[in-house]
Structure formats: structure tokens, C-alpha cells
Amino acid sequence: xxxxxxxxxxxxxxxxxxxxxxxxxxxxxxxxxxxxxxxxxxxxxxxxxxxxxxxxxxxxxxxxxxxxxxxxxxxxxxxxxxxxxxxxxxxxxxxxxxxxxxxxxxxxxxxxxxxxxxxxxxxxxxxxxxxxxxxxxxxxxxxxxxxxxxxxxxxxxxxxxxxxxxxxxxxxxxxxxxxxxxxxxxxxxxxxxxxxxxxxxxxxxxxxxxxxxxxxxxxxxxxxxxxxxxxxxxxxxxxxxxxxxxxxxxxxxxxxxxxxxxxxxxxxxxxxxxxxxxxxxxxxxxxxxxxxxxxxxxxxxxxxxxxxxxxxxxxxxxxxxxxxxxxxxxxxxxxxxxxxxxxxxx
Numbered sequence: 001x002x003x004x005x006x007x008x009x010x011x012x013x014x015x016x017x018x019x020x021x022x023x024x025x026x027x028x029x030x031x032x033x034x035x036x037x038x039x040x041x042x043x044x045x046x047x048x049x050x051x052x053x054x055x056x057x058x059x060x061x062x063x064x065x066x067x068x069x070x071x072x073x074x075x076x077x078x079x080x081x082x083x084x085x086x087x088x089x090x091x092x093x094x095x096x097x098x099x100x101x102x103x104x105x106x107x108x109x110x111x112x113x114x115x116x117x118x119x120x121x122x123x124x125x126x127x128x129x130x131x132x133x134x135x136x137x138x139x140x141x142x143x144x145x146x147x148x149x150x151x152x153x154x155x156x157x158x159x160x161x162x163x164x165x166x167x168x169x170x171x172x173x174x175x176x177x178x179x180x181x182x183x184x185x186x187x188x189x190x191x192x193x194x195x196x197x198x199x200x201x202x203x204x205x206x207x208x209x210x211x212x213x214x215x216x217x218x219x220x221x222x223x224x225x226x227x228x229x230x231x232x233x234x235x236x237x238x239x240x241x242x243x244x245x246x247x248x249x250x251x252x253x254x255x256x257x258x259x260x261x262x263x264x265x266x267x268x269x270x271x272x273x274x275x276x277x278x279x280x281x282x283x284x285x286x287x288x289x290x291x292x293x294x295x296x297x298x299x300x301x302x303x304x305x306x307x308x309x310x311x312x313x314x315x316x317x318x319x320x321x322x323x324x325x326x327x328x329x330x331x332x333x334x335x336x337x338x339x340x341x342x343x344x345x346x
Contacts, residue, residue, distance in 0.1 A: 006030055007040045008053055008098050014046065016097060017104070020090050023047030039068070039236070043107060050107035051089060055100045065101040069093055070155075071235045072103035074210070077150040083142045084229045110221030110230035113267045121227065125272030130227035132274040133282050135220060135250065138229045140286035143209040143243025150210075156240030158208035165245075165300060166198045169307040176310060181317035187330070188310065189337040194303050197344055203293035205242045213237025215246045216253035217265055247283050248297025251276050252305065252339065295343045302340035306333040 010027040018024055025047045033041035033052070042053040054071070056064025072091035079088055091103035111118055113131065121127045147155060157164075173191065176182050185191050212219075214237045223230045255261035259270030267273070274282070284291045309329040316326025 055102035114218040128272035161241035176314035179314040179318040182314040209243040249301040251298040252301030306336040
């Protein structure tokens with residue numbers, strides 16, 4: 001952080017923007033943004049435009065610079081498409097400028113329904129229903145993009161994508177045994193049974209397309225004037241693979257009739273939002289893809305999410321993280337395994 005408590009020096013940023021030919025002036029109204037992401041976000045104004053800078057966290061556990069570069073690449077590729085996304089402005093791979101790779105995008109005018117529902121959406125059931133359907137429309141558009149025409153031929157490895165997913169997340173779960181004090185897989189419920197079911201019922205992969213990788217309400221900004229998605233945000237898990245993974249992830253995290261899901265949403269009231277069956281039917285209509293095996297994708301989403309968040313609990317058991325946070329995530333992981341079993345049963 002610089003002396004002003006900001007993650008980026010506004011003067012350095014202004015010079016870089018000037019050099020890119022994006023205007024001549026100073027950065028103003030700079031402020032750090034908070035949210036669910038671990039990446040660092042800086043909102044600011046430059047030459048009459050509202051912008052947001054995104055860079056890796058100060059102590060990233062993975063190659064944060066590579067992740068940021070991939071995000072910048074897909075956002076740049078989507079600029080002229082009908083996929084709602086933050087509009088890419090410019091990126092910088094030179095880590096010497098601010099200490100990390102970064103990119104700058106247009107600020108999105110919208111609200112996060114995971115936090116709260118503003119008026120008139122909090123008052124109109126039909127508007128909430130249309131909001132939910134617009135989420136499916138968004139991911140259907142993304143999966144329909146010709147990633148090769150967008151210059152993203154090498155953005156992922158679509159061959160055997162589903163098979164690699166199952167193996168990867170089982171390996172992730174097994175790796176937590178290295179943390180002393182972690183009670184093991186049994187504490188999650190029948191996660192082994194869920195993994196075996198995924199192996200035994202793996203569907204035939206569909207035509208590859210772009211995947212966001214983390215589709216849920218917290219990663220959606222909605223328009224203030226219409227019940228439509230303004231932008232799908234947080235593209236760090238994006239790749240090329242089977243697009244039904246995004247629909248499965250949405251279903252795995254979609255709240256139940258009481259508004260409770262993988263985590264309770266702040267979208268209240270919840271009544272009016274589409275049911276899971278309505279989301280699936282809408283996706284089939286918009287995408288033309290076969291959704292007959294969609295339960296498998298929802299089970300994979302629960303399995304993967306549980307594998308990811310259980311890692312925090314394992315580290316907490318070893319004294320490397322807050323047990324308060326770790327314990328809460330463990331409870332969510334257990335609930336996700338139970339939710340996976342519910343999808344299997346249906």
C-alpha cells in the first residue's frame with residue numbers, strides 16, 4: 001500500500017493511462033473496493049470516465065499475475081459480443097510498475113442482488129423472476145461464443161475436461177491430509193460416495209465453449225432500470241470446456257425456496273425468483289444444448305466447491321488460519337456434500 005492507504009499510487013496510474021493514449025489528466029476519487037474476491041480492486045475517475053483497476057492480492061497463493069493476465073485476455077476478447085461483462089480498457093503485464101500485473105476496465109453501473117434487492121425489484125415478484133432468467137440468458141450467450149473466432153483457441157483444454165475435473169478435486173481433497181489436526185474426509189459426510197457417483201455417471205461432453213467458472217448471484221451485477229444482468233464479474237476461473245459446467249455451478253449455488261443456498265443470500269424477498277427447473281428449461285431453450293444430465297453438473301459443482309472451501313478448514317485445524325472462519329466454511333462444505341446427495345437422489 002502507498003502512503004495514502006491505496007493499493008496503487010494514483011500518480012503512477014495516471015501516467016500509465018496518459019501513455020496509453022487514454023486521455024491527459026489525473027486520477028481522482030480513488031478508493032479501494034471491497035467484495036468477495038481476494039483480488040484487489042481500485043475504483044477511480046479519469047478524464048470523465050469511471051474506471052476500476054484489478055490486480056492480484058498482495059500475498060497470492062497461486063500465480064496471481066497469470067490469473068490477472070487471463071482475465072484481461074478474455075474480457076478483451078468479449079468486448080464486441082453480447083455477453084454482459086465489464087468493458088476492458090487496457091492491461092499491463094509489467095510487474096515493475098505497481099508490483100503486479102493489472103488491468104483497467106469500465107466501472108459497471110449496477111447492484112449486487114446477493115447483498116440486497118433495491119426498489120422496485122424488492123417490491124415486484126415478476127421483476128425478480130425476470131432477473132433470475134436473465135442470469136441463465138447471460139451464461140447461455142457466453143457458452144454460444146465462438147472462442148476460436150475470438151482468438152481464444154489456446155485458452156483452455158476442452159478434451160476430457162469433465163474427467164479431469166473429477167480427478168482434480170479428489171486430489172485436492174486428499175492433499176489436506178498433510179495438515180495436522182484435520183479430521184479427514186469422513187467429517188464431510190459421504191464425499192467418497194459422491195466422487196464415485198460422478199465417475200460412474202459422467203455424461204458425454206458437449207461442444208466446447210467459454211466457461212466463466214464461478215456463476216452465482218454474488219458475481220452478478222444487475223441493472224437499476226431493467227431486470228437484466230449488467231455484467232458477469234470475477235473471471236478468474238474462466239476457461240474453455242463444457243459450458244454446462246456454468247449451469248451446474250449456478251444450480252449448485254442457487255438458493256432454495258427460502259432463499260438459502262451454499263450461503264444465505266441477501267436477496268429478500270426471494271419469492272418470484274425462478275426455480276431450478278425453470279432455470280434449466282430456460283437454458284435449454286436459449287442454448288439448444290442437451291440438459292438431460294444436468295444433475296451431474298450440479299453434483300460436480302457441489303463437490304468442487306466443497307473441496308475448495310474445506311482447504312481453509314484444514315489449514316485452520318493446523319493453526320494456520322482462523323478457526324472461526326474455517327469452521328464456518330467446513331459447515332458449508334458439509335452442506336454442499338449433502339446438497340450433492342440431494343441432486344443424486346433426484
